[in-house]
Amino acid sequence: MDTIARLLAQRLSTQFGQQVIVDNRPGANGVIGSTSVYRSPADGYTLLIQTSTFLVTPMLLKNVPYTVEKDFTPISNLGSVPMIMTANPNLPYKNLAEFLSAAKTDSSKFTFSTAALGSPGHLAQEAIKRDAKISIPIVPYKGTGPALADVIGGHVSSTIDALPSSLPHIKSGKLKALAVTSAKRIPQMPEVPTVAESGLPGFEVTSWYGLFAPTGLPAPLAQKIQKEVAIAMKSESVSKALTDQGFVIQGSTPEELASHVKAENVKLGRLVKDAKINIE
Structure with missing residues (x-):
């Protein structure tokens, strides 16, 4: 995730004409970093890159202050790693x-x-x-x-x-x-x-990476950021570095990420329930 964030930030800095900073805030299965974005203004200046764990953590931990579908604006599914x-x-x-x-x-x-x-x-x-x-x-x-x-x-x-x-x-x-x-x-x-x-037909589980903003980000701004991100993800400096590591680039629209999150919530929620996963 850090590799993706830094490559993307470097390219976007050029495209935007202003510095894009990567602020790593690890801990609590991503809750610390996600919460800081959740509490930030929905002005497009603070964004979050998260993996599929983003959806699972609120299912496993008590007192997580947010839910992904309600409290974040989807911008783009950056891609996935097998x-x-x-x-x-x-x-x-x-x-x-x-x-x-x-x-x-x-x-x-x-x-x-x-x-x-x-x-x-x-x-x-x-x-x-x-x-x-x-x-x-x-x-x-x-x-x-x-x-x-x-x-x-x-x-x-x-x-x-x-x-x-x-x-x-x-x-x-x-x-x-x-x-x-x-x-x-x-x-x-x-x-x-x-x-x-x-021997397990239909099986597919990948580690995907999405770009989100706090809830309330105006749709035109989300679309503008997504277009710039799609350009950055397809640029040679970003795409080659990522595909060499097995990353499958997508750069989807906000609507496509929202649909993906909804489907993954159902799929992963069922798996967590079936496996009786509990980390507390």
Whole structure:
């Protein structure tokens, strides 16, 4: 998210003729940064980039002061990053289909690591467990690095994480790629099947990134910002840097992001309920 924000801010600074500043405010699954934007004036000067976790956090935490659909103005779906399920190279399974077959026989031999409860990778794991009807313990870690490290070290069987953080370890042979969570295979690794191809038809869970403003932003201003953002996302300096990392650029309209948020709220809400996820 920081990479996307900084590339976009640099390009928009040129287009707007004034400095666009990135202000990282991490903590509480994104609630701290999101709340600061929620409480800001709806004048177009304060914007928020968030991932799909943005929708899930209010479902998991009490006392979150906002709801996404009511308290934010959608501007643009910037795009998405496919996630990939990886395993320790010593596991004898070549792909997810073999992994699931073995897990159905005896799931006690398997564990998942996740960078954070409620993260896109965690939700993808819960969706696989639900759809494949298997029970594999999920071990939460404090960040992507430790979650990947314990798979590499053989302490955990598998993990699901965004492509940019996993790809270097796959190329070096420290991780084995089992499946991608996107609807289609990815150009970076066309030989790796999708989860849907591995026995779970219709499966798709990606980490998407949206641009939002506080609620009440006038529609003409939202449309003006979206047009500038679409130009920036398609510029060579931004698009090449992102697509090289597996990012799928969209730059949608405010209406398209609003529709996407509505559909994702239903889909992810059902998954949170089915998996009985609770982080308090």
